[in-house]
Amino acid sequence: MAKPKPISLLFSLSFFLLSLSSSLAAPKSKTDSLYNTLLHCLTQNTKDSSISNIIFSQTNPSFPIVLKNYIRNARFNTTSTSKPLIIVTPKQPSHVQATVICAKNINIQIKIRSGGHDYEGISYVNQSPFIILDMFNLRTINVDIKNEVAYIQAGSTLGEVYYRIYEKSKVHGFPAGVCPTVGVGGHVSGGGYGTMLRKYGLSVDNVIDAEIVDVKGRLLNRKSMGEDLFWAIRGSGGASFGVVLSYTIKLVTVPETVTVFRIEKTLDQNATDLVIQWQQVAPTTDDRIYMRLLLQPITSKVVKGTKTVRASVVALFLGRADEVVKILGKNFPLLGLKKKDCIELSWINSVLWYNNAEAFTNGAKPENLLDRNLNSASWGKRKSDYVQKPISKDALELIWKKMIALGKVGFVFNPYGGKMTQFSSDATPFPHRGNLFKIQYSVNWHDPLPSSELNYLNQAKSLYSFMTPFVAKNPRSAYINYRDLDIGINSFGKNSYQEGKVYGAKYFGNNFDRLVKIKTTVDPSNFFRNEQSIPVLSKKT
Numbered sequence: 001m002a003k004p005k006p007i008s009l010l011f012s013l014s015f016f017l018l019s020l021s022s023s024l025a026a027p028k029s030k031t032d033s034l035y036n037t038l039l040h041c042l043t044q045n046t047k048d049s050s051i052s053n054i055i056f057s058q059t060n061p062s063f064p065i066v067l068k069n070y071i072r073n074a075r076f077n078t079t080s081t082s083k084p085l086i087i088v089t090p091k092q093p094s095h096v097q098a099t100v101i102c103a104k105n106i107n108i109q110i111k112i113r114s115g116g117h118d119y120e121g122i123s124y125v126n127q128s129p130f131i132i133l134d135m136f137n138l139r140t141i142n143v144d145i146k147n148e149v150a151y152i153q154a155g156s157t158l159g160e161v162y163y164r165i166y167e168k169s170k171v172h173g174f175p176a177g178v179c180p181t182v183g184v185g186g187h188v189s190g191g192g193y194g195t196m197l198r199k200y201g202l203s204v205d206n207v208i209d210a211e212i213v214d215v216k217g218r219l220l221n222r223k224s225m226g227e228d229l230f231w232a233i234r235g236s237g238g239a240s241f242g243v244v245l246s247y248t249i250k251l252v253t254v255p256e257t258v259t260v261f262r263i264e265k266t267l268d269q270n271a272t273d274l275v276i277q278w279q280q281v282a283p284t285t286d287d288r289i290y291m292r293l294l295l296q297p298i299t300s301k302v303v304k305g306t307k308t309v310r311a312s313v314v315a316l317f318l319g320r321a322d323e324v325v326k327i328l329g330k331n332f333p334l335l336g337l338k339k340k341d342c343i344e345l346s347w348i349n350s351v352l353w354y355n356n357a358e359a360f361t362n363g364a365k366p367e368n369l370l371d372r373n374l375n376s377a378s379w380g381k382r383k384s385d386y387v388q389k390p391i392s393k394d395a396l397e398l399i400w401k402k403m404i405a406l407g408k409v410g411f412v413f414n415p416y417g418g419k420m421t422q423f424s425s426d427a428t429p430f431p432h433r434g435n436l437f438k439i440q441y442s443v444n445w446h447d448p449l450p451s452s453e454l455n456y457l458n459q460a461k462s463l464y465s466f467m468t469p470f471v472a473k474n475p476r477s478a479y480i481n482y483r484d485l486d487i488g489i490n491s492f493g494k495n496s497y498q499e500g501k502v503y504g505a506k507y508f509g510n511n512f513d514r515l516v517k518i519k520t521t522v523d524p525s526n527f528f529r530n531e532q533s534i535p536v537l538s539k540k541t
Contacts, residue, residue, distance in 0.1 A: 287419060439471065
């Protein structure tokens with residue numbers, strides 16, 4: 001790549017940035033100054049005279065639409081939420097390279113957005129002046145069934161990946177998430193998991209190559225980036241090290257017919273004993289079986305005016321109904337699974353069912369996986385934990401009382417075991433493979449009032465605090481793709497190893513220090529940063 005040419009407005013723009021105290025609504029003249037400077041630099045570095053078509057400043061009428069399209073949490077879609085000064089929507093790798101070069105020269109922070117599903121809005125919110133590099137146009141997917149691999153650009157959605165595989169083969173798939181609008185870049189770089197986790201492991205366990213634009217604007221693949229950086233961007237969140245452009249993945253085989261089912265029981269239907277047995281069976285049974293457990297406080301149908309807890313086992317089996325009924329009849333008798341409870345279908349239709357069973361029943365087709373469902377955010381909060389020892393019956397009964405008292409927040413238990421146990425904790429930055437299951441704390445709401453938001457956020461925090469005795473300790477662990485700023489942040493303007501270690505140890509365990517060393521090597525100026533990014537070692541550290 002040619003060395004970037006100096007740009008003429010650096011000093012005036014530096015003054016502009018220093019004088020700008022907030023990015024909520026920059027004065028028009030200053031926004032125009034930044035736009036013109038960035039446009040000039042991008043044009044110089046790409047030799048693309050049409051590059052203005054992919055840049056949106058706050059004064060552009062399309063700016064609010066482009067911004068809101070990929071905001072997936074309405075908590076961060078308010079008039080008071082900080083806004084980027086400019087959104088760049090690259091259509092080819094050279095646009096990303098030029099944006100990195102120019103943003104670094106100008107000294108303005110980049111936030112990288114692939115799908116917007118980060119629960120804390122980290123990819124599109126910032127407290128200092130910033131621009132968004134929005135990857136949604138980079139959505140090329142090339143599926144090679146003969147070699148059982150696929151090249152996937154970071155702006156693709158999981159739904160698009162599943163559909164493009166389905167177009168080429170009915171007996172191949174990929175182990176990744178159940179929500180089809182999630183962006184590949186964020187999902188895979190954070191580890192990525194779904195209903196085939198126990199059979200085929202994490203998404204990153206099936207990545208064989210990648211492309212990244214580094215802080216120097218270089219486009220690197222696995223060979224040119226080196227094994228350390230390739231290791232880092234498969235489970236650390238990726239955005240600490242550069243801009244991930246693509247992943248090359250191994251496809252996995254799936255049967256022509258798979259089975260799904262959902263069994264629900266409330267406390268009066270022996271749900272407590274069901275949960276006890278689930279903890280024993282879900283992480284240890286046949287690795288073709290993935291049984292997610294949902295626990296939610298609901299209004300009781302038995303005693304009017306009271307609440308109870310409902311336990312829902314939602315499962316995929318990579319095989320036919322008769323076989324899974326036989327297996328679970330022996331291993332999980334309290335589930336009471338019958339063949340009439342099961343639905344046999346193709347793997348691609350299981351993706352549709354798992355995402356939205358009602359829509360599938362009403363006729364959803366594989367083509368629906370291509371719908372990006374733009375500008376459709378609801379309010380929500382997520383937190384996470386890991387469980388290493390089964391939770392006792394007495395403890396579960398206390399937990400039910402707490403859930404009922406709080407009223408809204410629930411759990412999702414995601415079982416591990418199977419393929420997960422075949423990888424060491426440092427095979428990738430993701431260190432949590434030896435746990436029985438992961439807990440996701442989940443609460444959604446539709447009331448925009450600040451008082452409602454505070455209530456639901458406090459519910460999530462309260463239940464999380466209550467669970468302290470029952471989850472992994474030293475450190476208490478968390479999943480990077482369930483971003484949670486409550487567990488620690490690196491203060492604005494700082495590059496603190498000590499602050500980074502607080503959340504870094506929870507997300508990455510003993511892998512954190514290796515990530516810090518890699519970060520220090522590849523991005524010593526800490527250009528790629530966010531509230532929970534990997535810090536750089538200072539000279540004194």
